[in-house]
Amino acid sequence: MITVERFINELMTSNCYLVVDEASKHCICIDPASEKSLLEIEYIDNNRLTLDYIILTHEHTDHNWGVNSLREHYSDSKLVCSEPCNRYVKKTNRAYFLFYYDDPDYRYEITSTDILISKQEESIMWGVHDMKFILTPGHSYGSMCIDIDGILFTGDTIMPFKPYFNGRDSNEDDWKVSIKRINAIYKEESVIYPGHGDCLSIGDWNNKYSLK
Numbered sequence: 001m002i003t004v005e006r007f008i009n010e011l012m013t014s015n016c017y018l019v020v021d022e023a024s025k026h027c028i029c030i031d032p033a034s035e036k037s038l039l040e041i042e043y044i045d046n047n048r049l050t051l052d053y054i055i056l057t058h059e060h061t062d063h064n065w066g067v068n069s070l071r072e073h074y075s076d077s078k079l080v081c082s083e084p085c086n087r088y089v090k091k092t093n094r095a096y097f098l099f100y101y102d103d104p105d106y107r108y109e110i111t112s113t114d115i116l117i118s119k120q121e122e123s124i125m126w127g128v129h130d131m132k133f134i135l136t137p138g139h140s141y142g143s144m145c146i147d148i149d150g151i152l153f154t155g156d157t158i159m160p161f162k163p164y165f166n167g168r169d170s171n172e173d174d175w176k177v178s179i180k181r182i183n184a185i186y187k188e189e190s191v192i193y194p195g196h197g198d199c200l201s202i203g204d205w206n207n208k209y210s211l212k
Contacts, residue, residue, distance in 0.1 A: 002129065002149060005162020007040055009033035011062035014196050017045060019148055024127055028053045029077075030146060030153050031195060032066030040066070041073050051116075051191035052126060058143040058193060059089035059156025059169075067110050080124070082135055085115045085142025088169065117144060129154040136182065139164065145182065152192045158182065158205055159198040160190060 005018040017030040018040060027049045032040055044051055051074040052108065056064050059081075059189040070076060078181045081089065089110050115124070124131045136157040145155040156164065157178055165172050188203030 002151070004151065005043060007043075008033060009066070012196070014062045015194065016040060016066070017153060017193055018049075019151075020047075020049060021127055021129065024050075026050045026052050028055060028126065028131075028148070030055045031057055031063040031155065032068045032070050033061070033063050035069065037066035037069040037073070037093070040070065044074070046097070051077045053077060053155075054079050054132075055146055056084075056085055056089070056142075057157070058140040058155060059085040059141060060156070063155065063195060064089060064110060065108070071111055074190065075124055079088060079111070080115040080117065080133075081113055082142045082144045083116045083118040084137070085140075085144070086116055088141055114117070116173060122199060134181065134185070136175075137180035138171055138173075138178045140169050141193075143178070150190065150203075151184075152186060152190060154162070154182075154192050155195040158192055158202075159194040160200055160205065162209065 001020060001022050003020045005020065007016040007018050014033055016029065016032045019028040027047060029040060029051060032054060054070055054077055056071065067079060117143055120135050122133050129149050134144050134145040134147065136143045139156040143155055143157050145157055163175060186202050187208065188201065190202045191199060192202060193199045
């Protein structure tokens with residue numbers, strides 16, 4: 001059985017998730033974006049968990065600022081993201097820190113990625129669990145959703161809000177194609193854990209924002 005713990009990141013109150021296999025005491029971290037990842041580290045250590053993977057839904061700073069801290073603390077963990085995410089995440093995200101901290105000189109760069117996802121519905125076995133990755137460009141070039149035993153982590157592709165496009169690395173037409181792909185794969189009752197806000201079902205989201 002897997003359980004999901006949510007932590008609120010520092011930047012833009014985005015969501016970080018720890019997915020825990022209760023039997024093996026191994027876990028995965030999705031979108032850590034608090035600089036020091038203190039809450040996540042405390043939870044992992046207090047529960048004597050082993051962190052296997054850090055997975056990014058996309059390249060925006062408010063979903064990855066805590067990666068380096070986690071990797072320093074858990075050196076055996078592997079970083080997973082889409083190939084476009086890896087390409088663009090290496091760029092300095094000055095705008096976030098200028099806006100939130102008024103610090104134009106702040107810099108950070110994520111350390112190297114271990115596993116790149118480049119094919120649609122590529123999968124990795126995590127113990128007895130099948131992790132499937134669905135490339136969903138639109139909100140950003142490198143956006144992807146992560147399916148773990150039918151639970152879908154959608155990043156900013158699907159949120160309980162209107163879709164957001166920043167005009168720099170986003171494309172609404174691509175996003176619409178991605179949404180249609182998700183709707184073709186998953187049932188209305190499928191549970192999604194978004195990058196911001198509370199979890200909801202695909203049916204709940206479709207009732208408000210459906211493209212159908």
